[in-house]
Amino acid sequence: MIDNAVSAAERAFEEYAELSTLKVAAFLDQIAEEIVGLGDSLIKTACEETALTADRLNGERTRTVNQLRLFATVARDGTWKDVRIEPALPDRKPLRRPDLRRTLIPIGPVAVWAASNFPLAFSVAGGDTASALAAGCPVILKAHPGHPKTSELVARAIGQAVNACGLPAGVFSMVEGASPEISLALVRHPVVKAGAFTGSLRAGRALFDAASARPEPIPFFAEMGSVNPVFLLPEGLAERHESIAEGLAQSVNLGVGQFCTCPGLAIGVASGDFDRFAAVLRSRFASTTTGKMLTPAITAAYCNAVSKIGTIGDIRVTTGVGDAPLPTLFETSAQTFLANRELHHEVFGPTAILIRCDSRDGVEQVARALEGSLTATLHGTEGDLRAHAFLLKILTRKVGRIIFNGYPTGVEVGSAMQHGGPYPSTTDPRFTSVGTAAIVRFARPICYQDFPAEFLPPEIR
Amino acid sequence: MIDNAVSAAERAFEEYAELSTLKVAAFLDQIAEEIVGLGDSLIKTACEETALTADRLNGERTRTVNQLRLFATVARDGTWKDVRIEPALPDRKPLRRPDLRRTLIPIGPVAVWAASNFPLAFSVAGGDTASALAAGCPVILKAHPGHPKTSELVARAIGQAVNACGLPAGVFSMVEGASPEISLALVRHPVVKAGAFTGSLRAGRALFDAASARPEPIPFFAEMGSVNPVFLLPEGLAERHESIAEGLAQSVNLGVGQFCTCPGLAIGVASGDFDRFAAVLRSRFASTTTGKMLTPAITAAYCNAVSKIGTIGDIRVTTGVGDAPLPTLFETSAQTFLANRELHHEVFGPTAILIRCDSRDGVEQVARALEGSLTATLHGTEGDLRAHAFLLKILTRKVGRIIFNGYPTGVEVGSAMQHGGPYPSTTDPRFTSVGTAAIVRFARPICYQDFPAEFLPPEIR
Numbered sequence: 069m070i071d072n073a074v075s076a077a078e079r080a081f082e083e084y085a086e087l088s089t090l091k092v093a094a095f096l097d098q099i100a101e102e103i104v105g106l107g108d109s110l111i112k113t114a115c116e117e118t119a120l121t122a123d124r125l126n127g128e129r130t131r132t133v134n135q136l137r138l139f140a141t142v143a144r145d146g147t148w149k150d151v152r153i154e155p156a157l158p159d160r161k162p163l164r165r166p167d168l169r170r171t172l173i174p175i176g177p178v179a180v181w182a183a184s185n186f187p188l189a190f191s192v193a194g195g196d197t198a199s200a201l202a203a204g205c206p207v208i209l210k211a212h213p214g215h216p217k218t219s220e221l222v223a224r225a226i227g228q229a230v231n232a233c234g235l236p237a238g239v240f241s242m243v244e245g246a247s248p249e250i251s252l253a254l255v256r257h258p259v260v261k262a263g264a265f266t267g268s269l270r271a272g273r274a275l276f277d278a279a280s281a282r283p284e285p286i287p288f289f290a291e292m293g294s295v296n297p298v299f300l301l302p303e304g305l306a307e308r309h310e311s312i313a314e315g316l317a318q319s320v321n322l323g324v325g326q327f328c329t330c331p332g333l334a335i336g337v338a339s340g341d342f343d344r345f346a347a348v349l350r351s352r353f354a355s356t357t358t359g360k361m362l363t364p365a366i367t368a369a370y371c372n373a374v375s376k377i378g379t380i381g382d383i384r385v386t387t388g389v390g391d392a393p394l395p396t397l398f399e400t401s402a403q404t405f406l407a408n409r410e411l412h413h414e415v416f417g418p419t420a421i422l423i424r425c426d427s428r429d430g431v432e433q434v435a436r437a438l439e440g441s442l443t444a445t446l447h448g449t450e451g452d453l454r455a456h457a458f459l460l461k462i463l464t465r466k467v468g469r470i471i472f473n474g475y476p477t478g479v480e481v482g483s484a485m486q487h488g489g490p491y492p493s494t495t496d497p498r499f500t501s502v503g504t505a506a507i508v509r510f511a512r513p514i515c516y517q518d519f520p521a522e523f524l525p526p527e528i529r
Numbered sequence: 530m531i532d533n534a535v536s537a538a539e540r541a542f543e544e545y546a547e548l549s550t551l552k553v554a555a556f557l558d559q560i561a562e563e564i565v566g567l568g569d570s571l572i573k574t575a576c577e578e579t580a581l582t583a584d585r586l587n588g589e590r591t592r593t594v595n596q597l598r599l600f601a602t603v604a605r606d607g608t609w610k611d612v613r614i615e616p617a618l619p620d621r622k623p624l625r626r627p628d629l630r631r632t633l634i635p636i637g638p639v640a641v642w643a644a645s646n647f648p649l650a651f652s653v654a655g656g657d658t659a660s661a662l663a664a665g666c667p668v669i670l671k672a673h674p675g676h677p678k679t680s681e682l683v684a685r686a687i688g689q690a691v692n693a694c695g696l697p698a699g700v701f702s703m704v705e706g707a708s709p710e711i712s713l714a715l716v717r718h719p720v721v722k723a724g725a726f727t728g729s730l731r732a733g734r735a736l737f738d739a740a741s742a743r744p745e746p747i748p749f750f751a752e753m754g755s756v757n758p759v760f761l762l763p764e765g766l767a768e769r770h771e772s773i774a775e776g777l778a779q780s781v782n783l784g785v786g787q788f789c790t791c792p793g794l795a796i797g798v799a800s801g802d803f804d805r806f807a808a809v810l811r812s813r814f815a816s817t818t819t820g821k822m823l824t825p826a827i828t829a830a831y832c833n834a835v836s837k838i839g840t841i842g843d844i845r846v847t848t849g850v851g852d853a854p855l856p857t858l859f860e861t862s863a864q865t866f867l868a869n870r871e872l873h874h875e876v877f878g879p880t881a882i883l884i885r886c887d888s889r890d891g892v893e894q895v896a897r898a899l900e901g902s903l904t905a906t907l908h909g910t911e912g913d914l915r916a917h918a919f920l921l922k923i924l925t926r927k928v929g930r931i932i933f934n935g936y937p938t939g940v941e942v943g944s945a946m947q948h949g950g951p952y953p954s955t956t957d958p959r960f961t962s963v964g965t966a967a968i969v970r971f972a973r974p975i976c977y978q979d980f981p982a983e984f985l986p987p988e989i990r
Contacts (some may be wrong), residue, residue: 082922152945152966166935168945173925175959280741284901284952287959440745453984460984461543464634464975471978474627484613484629486976491745497973498636498748505613505974512958513966514925515947517932523914523921
């Protein structure tokens, strides 16, 4: 089933890897054009398949198109190749130093797994596809079964860009199917030289394991979401407990909690301000009506996880209004949190756990116990930060992005973004899947020694 | 057994990770000083343990000391952190852009496995140790059992540098033992956040597998050597068959063939010049007396591998003079090479296979069949390169460094070096273990969002 796609990618690689950066950039821009050209039919189809609103999908299309154009500028600019040139030193003793020139070349055909929660921006023509294509790698895209018609539309748009740019067809292929065997066959195929995935820990880890166990292991970047803890510092709560609670409730419930950066834990020291904060947060959750989740399976998994957590010890539960899935706020103590590892894992959906600690020590203990996350957030004053220097230090060891007085949802797509953190948020915290630095996942260095300029890649001539 | 070392590394990390880059650099320089201070006793001890000559070991000490000083300059300079700053755009619509600042932070305690073949430059205070320490990571060094006293001396020198610089003792620890269980326990220890290894494919792969199968997988960079093919192009042979044969015989036999970049294959098209080249190569091998290998186990493995290859089909064998290990040149056809996968693997020691092809197509077929290597070399004229553009293209897909009219042995330690190629030469071709770029193996990005300057790492303030 995947053989045609993979063979075509292999054949296309020879030509695509040597394509000028201007042509790669033009191809990415053309994909963006073709997606814009799909017009309302794209939004309509995605609405029908995903239960996301047209507003949200319009915004996501803008992001998708912007990402493609951003990676076009990255390809055109070329500085991401980290060129290093050391000219020959013919008279060096005891030995001449040769001429050494290092650049980056594409790693080979890349398999990309589309995400359910970003049917456009992290799906067929999403960030992983854009960054792999920008690096010079053909892409074999495993579509998400949650939005097949949307995927088909976008794949056709890419196909038109391939034709318009006169590229070999295998530069982009899409494979479909819900069975794990297809994904495993893809990650194990010898032609595939890297993988990128956004989704659940279980699926991401299974694919990472298969990638690592191959006769030739390949890099596999899985972004698997995380709990994204939010720390509520005392002066911050004293100054603005209400607005922080408001913002947090919004961030948790944004897009029915279906973002990898959805904050799943909020932690602070018990106090009058903390109680007032908790009361506002509770009331916000109690009055929130949430929308439909992406798929029935995701709704079922959410309801199941939330009902399990509700049975643990002394946990207090506040739910929103309407039908399932209900927004759900849990409240518990540091002791209960520390004693129950199941509270440490992400629950995908509109839910968070508010953890009340006895002291700053308790907060630090909770922070130390956390698994790796994409983000951590601190709400407070500069005085709070000074008083919590050690907490800040703990958190930098745990996450890829750390936010002061903001919310983790809303991930900027730029050059300074880091969307990747210690396991289990990703399989390799040295890389990002969002932002321009995502491109280096799909390239490897090569050093030319003493080659005449004519035979060198243009950037190191 | 390893618990003390690992716990000490974990404690040391908190302080060492925050150390100023100037102090990290001073520490590396101090290690270099202490190693210089060991004087002749170091060379004498290493000579006794490794059978390497004093000349070679003196050169290797120079390289070791230079590597430490080079990484001190890398740490001091700081540009390796690839700082990216995107200031806030408060008026952006629909949403304000936050202030985003990205830098690199140390990944955590690093386990390093010393190599047998570089008792100084890729051992206790070798390139992996220097780059991990420069990145801000404590090192737990697994000593190679081939040179325990040398390791002890260098570890003591590092210990003195730790004291002289007032650093916590756990910044560097050494563990010893020949049993694979020690290595496995080390790579599986939850405190260890990355691994670096130089050695055999079997050991490297076993450790990589253990690193990938951990509950929290960690990056594991294994450099496992390779066949380093050399291509003999027709005009090159016509112009200088004798000097190329001379240089190749020297490169194969350098250091008793115990370099990861030792050329193990030489490939060309049958011709009168090729015959003359082969005759010179044969006569050089026949007159070469090789030295002792590093250990009796390595000698035994070499003799065993060489005698097995000698039994294959129509292979012609030329050996050197003296006692085992004998330098050994094999000659065979492209057909035999392509039909026998066992000829495609590295044999560690002073041996090479000369492959005679019927045509340029045959050469390309051999090139396509090759496994990943650290290097490939082409000998020829610019006219040859023009006529062999497709061969060059094949080779860039196979290796990390490509050499024109030179020899792969003699690896420059600079900014443009790439010492890492597709599997099985390494476990991740996106990284290098030699040269300044080796440092990024041990760091990961972190993005600070909207933080006041006071709380940022100095380089992104």
